[in-house]
Amino acid sequence: MTRYVLRRIALAILVVAGVVVLTFVIARMVPGDPAASWAGPHASAEQIARVRHQLGLDRPLPEQIVTYFTGLVRGNWGISIHTRQPVLQDITARAPISIEVVTAAILLAFLFGVPLGLISARWAGKLPDGAIRVGAVLSVSMPAFWLALILQLVFFQRLHLLPVAGQYDPNLDYTSPLAQYTRMPVVDALITGNWVVLWSALRHLVLPAVVIASYPLGVFTRMVRASVLDTVSEDHVRAVRALGFSERLVYSRFALRSAWVPIVSVTALVFAYSLANTFLVEAIFDWPGLGSYAADSITSLDTPAIIGVTLFIALVYVIANVIVDLVQAYLDPRIRLT
Amino acid sequence: MSTTNSTAEKAHAPEPRLAIKDLRVAFGPLVVSQISELSLAPAEIVGLAGESGSGKSMTATAILGLAGTVGTKVEGSITLDGLELVGLAESKLRDLRGRRIAMIFQSPVGSFNPLFRVGDIFVRALRLHGARSNAEAKERASEALREVLLSPDLLERYPHQLSGGQAQRVAIAQALALRSEILLADEPTSALDVTVQAEILDLLRRLRAETGISVLFISHDLAVIAELCDRIAVMKSGVIVEQGFARTVLTDPQDPYTQELVAAVPHVGGGTVTG
Amino acid sequence: MIERPLPVPVAARSRIAGYLRTNPLLVAGTVLSLLIVLVAVFAPLIAPYPGDAGSATHPLHTLTPPSAQHWFGTDQLGRDVFSRVVYGARVSPVIAIFVLLLACVVGIPLGVSAGYFGGVIDDVIMRITDVFLAFPALLLALAIAAVLPSSITTVTFAITVTWWPWYTRLVRGQAASVASRPFVEGAKASGISSARIVFRHVLPNSITPLIVQVSLDVSSVILTVSALSFLGLGAQDPTPDWGLMVNQGQQYFTTEWWLVTFPGLAILVTAVAFNLLGDALRDVLDPRRLPSR
Numbered sequence: 001m002t003r004y005v006l007r008r009i010a011l012a013i014l015v016v017a018g019v020v021v022l023t024f025v026i027a028r029m030v031p032g033d034p035a036a037s038w039a040g041p042h043a044s045a046e047q048i049a050r051v052r053h054q055l056g057l058d059r060p061l062p063e064q065i066v067t068y069f070t071g072l073v074r075g076n077w078g079i080s081i082h083t084r085q086p087v088l089q090d091i092t093a094r095a096p097i098s099i100e101v102v103t104a105a106i107l108l109a110f111l112f113g114v115p116l117g118l119i120s121a122r123w124a125g126k127l128p129d130g131a132i133r134v135g136a137v138l139s140v141s142m143p144a145f146w147l148a149l150i151l152q153l154v155f156f157q158r159l160h161l162l163p164v165a166g167q168y169d170p171n172l173d174y175t176s177p178l179a180q181y182t183r184m185p186v187v188d189a190l191i192t193g194n195w196v197v198l199w200s201a202l203r204h205l206v207l208p209a210v211v212i213a214s215y216p217l218g219v220f221t222r223m224v225r226a227s228v229l230d231t232v233s234e235d236h237v238r239a240v241r242a243l244g245f246s247e248r249l250v251y252s253r254f255a256l257r258s259a260w261v262p263i264v265s266v267t268a269l270v271f272a273y274s275l276a277n278t279f280l281v282e283a284i285f286d287w288p289g290l291g292s293y294a295a296d297s298i299t300s301l302d303t304p305a306i307i308g309v310t311l312f313i314a315l316v317y318v319i320a321n322v323i324v325d326l327v328q329a330y331l332d333p334r335i336r337l338t
Numbered sequence: 339m340s341t342t343n344s345t346a347e348k349a350h351a352p353e354p355r356l357a358i359k360d361l362r363v364a365f366g367p368l369v370v371s372q373i374s375e376l377s378l379a380p381a382e383i384v385g386l387a388g389e390s391g392s393g394k395s396m397t398a399t400a401i402l403g404l405a406g407t408v409g410t411k412v413e414g415s416i417t418l419d420g421l422e423l424v425g426l427a428e429s430k431l432r433d434l435r436g437r438r439i440a441m442i443f444q445s446p447v448g449s450f451n452p453l454f455r456v457g458d459i460f461v462r463a464l465r466l467h468g469a470r471s472n473a474e475a476k477e478r479a480s481e482a483l484r485e486v487l488l489s490p491d492l493l494e495r496y497p498h499q500l501s502g503g504q505a506q507r508v509a510i511a512q513a514l515a516l517r518s519e520i521l522l523a524d525e526p527t528s529a530l531d532v533t534v535q536a537e538i539l540d541l542l543r544r545l546r547a548e549t550g551i552s553v554l555f556i557s558h559d560l561a562v563i564a565e566l567c568d569r570i571a572v573m574k575s576g577v578i579v580e581q582g583f584a585r586t587v588l589t590d591p592q593d594p595y596t597q598e599l600v601a602a603v604p605h606v607g608g609g610t611v612t613g
Numbered sequence: 614m615i616e617r618p619l620p621v622p623v624a625a626r627s628r629i630a631g632y633l634r635t636n637p638l639l640v641a642g643t644v645l646s647l648l649i650v651l652v653a654v655f656a657p658l659i660a661p662y663p664g665d666a667g668s669a670t671h672p673l674h675t676l677t678p679p680s681a682q683h684w685f686g687t688d689q690l691g692r693d694v695f696s697r698v699v700y701g702a703r704v705s706p707v708i709a710i711f712v713l714l715l716a717c718v719v720g721i722p723l724g725v726s727a728g729y730f731g732g733v734i735d736d737v738i739m740r741i742t743d744v745f746l747a748f749p750a751l752l753l754a755l756a757i758a759a760v761l762p763s764s765i766t767t768v769t770f771a772i773t774v775t776w777w778p779w780y781t782r783l784v785r786g787q788a789a790s791v792a793s794r795p796f797v798e799g800a801k802a803s804g805i806s807s808a809r810i811v812f813r814h815v816l817p818n819s820i821t822p823l824i825v826q827v828s829l830d831v832s833s834v835i836l837t838v839s840a841l842s843f844l845g846l847g848a849q850d851p852t853p854d855w856g857l858m859v860n861q862g863q864q865y866f867t868t869e870w871w872l873v874t875f876p877g878l879a880i881l882v883t884a885v886a887f888n889l890l891g892d893a894l895r896d897v898l899d900p901r902r903l904p905s906r
Contacts, residue, residue, distance in 0.1 A: 011743075018744030023756075030760040133638060137892075141832055141884030145843045146859055146877030149866055157867055236497075239449040241404055243463040243512070244435035257453045272749035279755065280840055284863075298759045298844055310756040314748045321747075333496040334452060 004329055012322045017069075019314045024068050027307045077311070078304030082297060087308035090293060093183070095312070097167070098282070098289035100184040102274045104209040106267070109216035117224025117259070122251050124229060132221060139218030145280040148211045152284065155207060162207055165286035168200040208285045212277055216270045223266055227259035264328050268320040275313055355380045355552050356401070356439075356520055361414035361424075363393070363400045363576075370396045370410065371576045378520060381550040383542065385567035385584070387560050387599065393576035394556045398522045401554075402439060403431035418520070437467045440513035444525035446505035450497035456508055457493025460515070467516055482515035483508065486541060503534035510541060514549070521553045527562060539566050561603045564588055572596045639896070642889020649883055653702035665692035666700035666853045676869050686871040689861065694871060697853035698879050704854045705842075706883060708769055709834040713827050715773040720780030721816075721823070727781065728788025729807070729815050735789075738781065745778040751837055758846040768847035772837055776830070783826055787819035825898055829891035832884040839880045855880045 052058050077088040120132040155162040167185045178197045181188050189198035232255050240254050278291030297305035354377035363371040371393035378384050386394050399405055405412045416423040443449040464475035480490035486507040513521050527535040545551050557563050571581035580593040591597045657663050671691030679686045685694035727738040757771035800810050841847045842856030855876040862872025
């Protein structure tokens with residue numbers, strides 16, 4: 001197992017290097033002269049030349065990449081054109097907020113997806129299966145930005161059930177101010193025992209989380225269904241039936257166990273996809289996370305910020321994949337014990 | 339129609355433990371198994387021979403009442419010591435699966451869930467069928483393993499850590515521990531090499547002698563059946579074409595298909611047969 | 614082996630027929646997908662106001678709710694939303710097809726080369742592929758589309774760049790396993806040129822899983838295209854791109870709900886249709902997978 005772990009991590013580092021190079025390339029794909037856009041529309045030729053020298057754009061390409069890389073490691077991810085703040089600072093400030101939504105979404109997806117997939121497999125070919133499969137396809141095919149708007153309209157506008165935007169009721173900042181530890185309102189409220197804000201935060205979390213949960217929910221449901229159906233046709237399930245276990249146990253205790261492996265493997269993918277989905281959804285819910293930062297950067301053509309966010313999420317994805325691979329290896333005794 | 343070799347055999351047969359009469363197992367319009375008569379006496383080993391697709395496994399599945407799980411329907415009669423199994427309530431069927439009728443399969447390692455330790459499911463099965471605690475179950479399991487000449491340590495292992503022979507012994511041990519009266523063995527040695535195969539056959543013979551367990555030994559390999567079984571039934575396309583005492587069927591087959599099968603097995607065709 | 618009461622293997626055609634009969638969902642998907650294709654093809658005949666899908670504007674009829682003359686209402690420039698939605702079937706789905714075609718054109722040769730030739734070529738190609746695959750798909754496409762000027766070409770390029778690595782990886786695995794089969798060794802030994810071996814043997818055998826994957830990907834690409842358009846990175850006005858229409862309708866959404874609802878519904882329906890179609894294709898083409906009971 002240790003050999004597997006080491007190899008996996010080494011591979012990840014290689015990939016990270018590649019990721020950095022690729023983001024560098026993308027950054028350089030911006031049409032036009034980066035020095036000119038940094039210097040501004042009214043800069044003179046010599047000002048632009050000076051900026052070019054300042055930004056190191058006149059040095060040979062390999063050297064630029066190395067400088068870029070060392071800069072990144074040292075924490076210099078560039079300055080956002082829009083906010084005039086260091087990009088890394090912007091990102092770390094906003095990341096927890098997005099992570100809160102995405103985590104809530106994936107938990108929701110697990111909570112509903114696994115049982116639904118199981119039921120679907122158990123009653124394969126019958127009505128519950130058909131209904132759940134339809135639901136899963138709808139879930140997976142749902143355009144997130146559209147769902148966000150629709151839900152907002154229905155639950156806030158028409159039914160007045162859930163709040164429209166923000167992370168919690170801003171008035172509460174006066175009556176029960178929230179101490180900031182993790183910058184995630186739900187977590188902070190929980191650990192400081194601030195129940196009023198917790199309730200408000202949860203109510204505000206529902207819609208964004210549901211929207212982002214849509215895709216993972218569909219994926220998990222279909223995955224569990226397929227995996228369980230596959231497993232159930234294997235010999236060891238016949239053997240367990242022959243021992244007298246009920247169908248319910250056969251499915252929920254024995255067949256489901258095999259489903260965890262593909263679920264875990266797809267979780268990283270789903271997590272990263274959801275994180276990217278927040279770009280579309282956060283602005284709609286006025287959620288000040290990474291996603292709205294990215295969306296703003298896109299509209300204002302804030303290249304350093306766009307690159308910074310891309311790099312950040314890509315790194316998270318690489319790490320998530322490594323973790324997932326390691327968890328998978330751990331779950332499968334055939335790998336763990338060699 | 340099946341050819342039975344002698345009415346004398348029928349007259350002296352002891353009261354069967356398992357009796358199949360006019361069984362019909364079908365997948366929609368397609369009949370996979372149609373048996374007018376087949377029985378298993380106490381402490382008897384009956385071989386069910388035939389090629390793949392002849393309906394042998396389907397018959398075993400039907401005996402356990404698991405025909406529904408592969409989409410087939412069962413009609414007719416299967417009695418266990420007089421208890422009618424066809425149409426029996428699912429909860430009662432579950433009671434006797436494992437406890438009175440056990441089954442072992444072709445791929446020994448494959449019939450254990452790879453994500454569970456071998457002992458896990460073993461113990462759970464014992465608890466399901468009456469063991470009062472995990473400790474008691476574990477003790478019974480260990481004892482059963484010793485009976486089949488394996489170390490109880492194997493309970494801690496994962497299936498992939500067992501050899502084919504070991505895995506099959508554990509499967510047999512399960513039947514032992516649960517004190518099954520009947521063992522359905524579906525191609526249990528087909529995936530094992532010859533020496534291990536011989537060990538398993540030895541084990542089955544010993545168990546029959548010591549516990550009086552009845553075995554329905556399903557195989558496409560007539561040579562193996564010839565070595566082990568008291569009586570043989572030959573199946574073709576879902577129907578039994580010939581059945582009777584092993585010696586008789588092997589030395590004087592009446593049905594043309596049986597004759598072909600027997601001729602294809604070298605030492606049996608030569609007339610040297612035991613059992 | 615285990616005897617299963619499977620229907621006796623019959624000709625593929627009757628297998629498909631039997632399968633379709635027992636899986637209404639997938640029949641629905643196939644039918645729906647065909648419908649969408651037909652809508653796209655016959656758009657000028659279906660849309661009551663074809664001009665509205667182009668540069669026509671009607672300042673006197675802006676933002677009218679759905680009615681007999683305008684089934685889906687009119688948008689902020691007075692254009693018939695129904696016509697625009699109908700013509701939209703010519704935008705996102707077509708972009709998706711181009712993307713997938715290009716991704717195949719790039720990905721297949723790379724994958725086959727990597728799998729067939731192995732060695733250094735394989736390593737280099739696969740490391741590059743790994744780097745591209747290290748990015749979540751939507752994200753990479755977004756980043757590329759964001760730094761380039763917004764247009765349909767940009768979106769096509771951006772998504773293609775994101776997509777080709779999946780196919781390279783898929784094909785490589787197949788090609789590698791085919792290349793190691795004895796008949797290929799034999800062909801190599803008898804002096805047949807590599808090109809011939811690749812085209813006549815390796816390629817055809819590596820393609821089936823790819824076809825399945827491509828059909829499953831259609832809906833994902835359509836969703837990605839819509840997402841990028843929603844952010845304003847793709848088609849520009851007056852092109853009737855569904856994602857763009859949702860974007861434009863956002864600010865009016867609380868009162869003029871039809872601007873967002875119908876284009877979005879179109880995206881959903883199209884994605885569902887191709888998802889189901891992809892599922893059906895997978896089940897039919899991959900004989901190892903039994904249809905659900």
